[in-house]
Amino acid sequence: MRLTLPRYLTNTERPHRRRPAAMPLYCGLAGAVVLTLAGAAMTGQVPLTLGQMLAAVAMPFDVDDGQRLAHVVFWELRLPRALMALLVGAALAMSGAALQGLFGNPLADPGIVGVSSGASLGAVTVIVLQLDALGPWTLPLGAFVSAAATTALIYALAMRTRQGGNANLLLIGIAINAIAGAITGYLTYLASTEQLESLLFWSMGSLGNIDWRAVGVITPIVVFAGWLLRRQAAPLDLLALGERQARHAGVDVTHLRRRLVVLTALLTAAAVSFTGTIGFVGLVIPHLIRLLMGPSHRHLLPLSALAGGLLLMLADIGARSLDPPSEIPIGILTATLGGPFFLWLIARGRSMGRHT
Amino acid sequence: MTSPHDETHANPEPAIAVVMASLSLGGRRVLNAIDLECAYGHVTALIGPNGAGKSTLLSLAAGDVRPDTGHVSLAGRRLEDLSVAELAAHRAVMPQDSVLRFAYQVEEVVRMGRALRDLPPARDDTVVTESLRTAEIEHLASRDAMTLSGGEQARTTFARVLAQETSILLLDEPTAALDLRHQERLLRSARALARAGSCVVVVLHDLNLAAAHADRLVLLADGGVEAQGTPWQVLDAGRLTRVYRQPVSVLTHPRRHCPVIVTCDAEGDDAEGLAPSHEADNPMEASFPS
Ligand SMILES: Nc1ncnc2c1ncn2[C@@H]1O[C@H](COP(=O)(O)OP(=O)(O)OP(=O)(O)O)[C@@H](O)[C@H]1O
Numbered sequence: 348m349r350l351t352l353p354r355y356l357t358n359t360e361r362p363h364r365r366r367p368a369a370m371p372l373y374c375g376l377a378g379a380v381v382l383t384l385a386g387a388a389m390t391g392q393v394p395l396t397l398g399q400m401l402a403a404v405a406m407p408f409d410v411d412d413g414q415r416l417a418h419v420v421f422w423e424l425r426l427p428r429a430l431m432a433l434l435v436g437a438a439l440a441m442s443g444a445a446l447q448g449l450f451g452n453p454l455a456d457p458g459i460v461g462v463s464s465g466a467s468l469g470a471v472t473v474i475v476l477q478l479d480a481l482g483p484w485t486l487p488l489g490a491f492v493s494a495a496a497t498t499a500l501i502y503a504l505a506m507r508t509r510q511g512g513n514a515n516l517l518l519i520g521i522a523i524n525a526i527a528g529a530i531t532g533y534l535t536y537l538a539s540t541e542q543l544e545s546l547l548f549w550s551m552g553s554l555g556n557i558d559w560r561a562v563g564v565i566t567p568i569v570v571f572a573g574w575l576l577r578r579q580a581a582p583l584d585l586l587a588l589g590e591r592q593a594r595h596a597g598v599d600v601t602h603l604r605r606r607l608v609v610l611t612a613l614l615t616a617a618a619v620s621f622t623g624t625i626g627f628v629g630l631v632i633p634h635l636i637r638l639l640m641g642p643s644h645r646h647l648l649p650l651s652a653l654a655g656g657l658l659l660m661l662a663d664i665g666a667r668s669l670d671p672p673s674e675i676p677i678g679i680l681t682a683t684l685g686g687p688f689f690l691w692l693i694a695r696g697r698s699m700g701r702h703t
Numbered sequence: 704m705t706s707p708h709d710e711t712h713a714n715p716e717p718a719i720a721v722v723m724a725s726l727s728l729g730g731r732r733v734l735n736a737i738d739l740e741c742a743y744g745h746v747t748a749l750i751g752p753n754g755a756g757k758s759t760l761l762s763l764a765a766g767d768v769r770p771d772t773g774h775v776s777l778a779g780r781r782l783e784d785l786s787v788a789e790l791a792a793h794r795a796v797m798p799q800d801s802v803l804r805f806a807y808q809v810e811e812v813v814r815m816g817r818a819l820r821d822l823p824p825a826r827d828d829t830v831v832t833e834s835l836r837t838a839e840i841e842h843l844a845s846r847d848a849m850t851l852s853g854g855e856q857a858r859t860t861f862a863r864v865l866a867q868e869t870s871i872l873l874l875d876e877p878t879a880a881l882d883l884r885h886q887e888r889l890l891r892s893a894r895a896l897a898r899a900g901s902c903v904v905v906v907l908h909d910l911n912l913a914a915a916h917a918d919r920l921v922l923l924a925d926g927g928v929e930a931q932g933t934p935w936q937v938l939d940a941g942r943l944t945r946v947y948r949q950p951v952s953v954l955t956h957p958r959r960h961c962p963v964i965v966t967c968d969a970e971g972d973d974a975e976g977l978a979p980s981h982e983a984d985n986p987m988e989a990s991f992p993s
């Protein structure tokens with residue numbers, strides 16, 4: 348029998364860098380989220396001072412007459428909007444991380460592979476056909492059903508033609524985006540003038556029309572789906588070994604795949620329903636977290652959620668304050684950041700992993 | 704020569720029982736009425752030419768594919784009655800090729816072996832360290848597993864399979880990428896596991912490794928079992944020459960006293976003449992300098 352020595356004695360020889368501890372990054376990101384939330388609430392056409400903001404926070408219901416404007420701006424405009432940015436960013440980043448795990452490909456992003464345009468198609472259908480069966484939930488539900496069907500289709504295509512690697516997934520994305528775009532185009536063509544207005548507003552990817560009702564709808568979806576997704580962290584890690592070896596180690600791949608398709612569709616649909624398609628968050632954020640903390644999904648998913656939310660809140664502050672009083676659509680900002688990053692990832696090559 | 708320690712294991716069920724299993728893939732009969740039992744406590748080596756059906760038989764035992772006719776049992780239970788999790792508790796598989804898609808570190812990959820096993824987490828660190836040590840990859844523990852050499856990858860996969868802590872191990876050409884030392888080490892640890900009561904089935908192309916380390920050999924040819932038994936029973940020069948269509952001679956290992964197979968030239972009028980089958984009974988020890 349071998350002597351069992353304490354770990355600090357047996358582990359002295361570690362020539363390579365161990366993973367850094369996760370706690371500092373969680374704390375740092377959480378702190379940054381809180382600060383950015385405050386920053387987002389204070390900046391804008393009507394700037395609020397810290398005192399005004401704190402007063403509004405301290406008294407959510409009764410208002411001094413002198414405080415009325417600040418109070419309304421904070422509670423009715425800025426806070427729901429910043430929270431929506433946080434939730435949408437978290438949803439997109441987690442959905443990107445999960446899609447990448449599912450496809451075994453770091454280039455999988457809801458926008459690039461076509462999940463977002465699938466969700467848009469569902470949302471546009473709901474708007475144009477004026478469906479209203481479930482009140483405020485109709486739009487996200489339509490987006491979800493369409494996104495789930497699209498994700499399943501993309502997955503089936505990607506697995507059938509696996510040999511193509513990166514190029515293949517991107518080609519599938521192009522095709523799916525083209526088809527979904529074409530159908531969305533027909534629907535837009537059929538739309539009435541007032542529907543067109545809401546379609547245009549929505550399709551540019553904007554946080555300009557957010558109220559508490561929307562935040563109330565998206566919050567449970569993102570929290571619940573994120574929690575369920577985090578529970579799949581261990582099987583997602585094993586999926587990196589390929590489906591066959593994952594199954595050997597105890598992953599029920601068929602069930603896992605179904606769950607991942609539903610959860611990524613849910614998260615993407617939640618984001619797309621309220622803010623249109625905002626691209627590249629799901630590509631950039633998980634990649635940065637992987638660089639910092641390694642690919643293990645135990646930390647990748649929650650850290651991506653925090654960082655994605657942070658990025659989108661910052662982007663929204665930028666969208667509102669770069670060219671006041673008008674707003675730059677936030678999707679344009681994330682694409683400005685994400686597009687070159689995407690090119691760099693492709694050029695770096697190694698992204699498809701090891702196949703021996 | 705090795706001899707199975709039958710008394711060390713009291714489990715009456717064979718670890719793996721393949722009963723009259725046939726399988727066709729792409730319209731071709733790949734496995735033909737295979738009958739095979741592998742017991743706990745033994746290392747069974749599957750040998751045979753390329754395309755004989757070794758990997759297919761292994762994936763049949765692993766539960767990856769169902770036979771068209773016949774059936775397969777693991778630890779006394781039909782494969783179709785076992786859930787994915789139960790299968791993972793019974794058997795670990797080292798495949799012929801390995802895949803990794805993100806930059807996990809070697810230790811993280813090894814840990815994946817037991818990530819979904821219902822085992823006490825308190826032992827995780829010990830078992831992982833132990834597995835790293837057995838595969839001699841402790842010094843690589845924090846390396847990006849996507850940057851490993853072929854042999855280092857194979858050793859990482861082997862460590863992951865060990866970390867799964869199952870009583871049945873199915874290894875498909877585990878030594879193909881390994882250097883001499885690690886070929887020996889891997890098969891020695893496989894044998895140690897068998898001695899401790901596991902059932903190890905290993906596909907090997909190197910007949911000498913099979914002869915030296917396996918208790919039992921199963922020679923497959925054209926989807927059927929051509930011969931099975933101890934190394935001396937199976938590794939008959941005439942049979943090998945016919946099955947592999949390559950003349951061979953069978954010698955005796957100077958130290959281990961197990962068979963040693965050497966290939967011969969096919970020149971001369973007929974291949975049989977170069978590899979007379981009586982050599983198996985009359986080993987040419989003299990040809991080894993001692
Ligand atoms: N999916 C498939 N479709 C058609 N034929 C297949 C399929 N998989 C395997 N085969 C064929 O079945 C036969 C047995 O394959 P298998 O992989 O079991 O061989 P093997 O004995 O492991 O060979 P090797 O020594 O080369 O690894 C081969 O002729 C192979 O071409």
Ligand SMILES: [Mg+2]
Nearest residue numbers: 757758759799
């Ligand atoms: Mg094979």
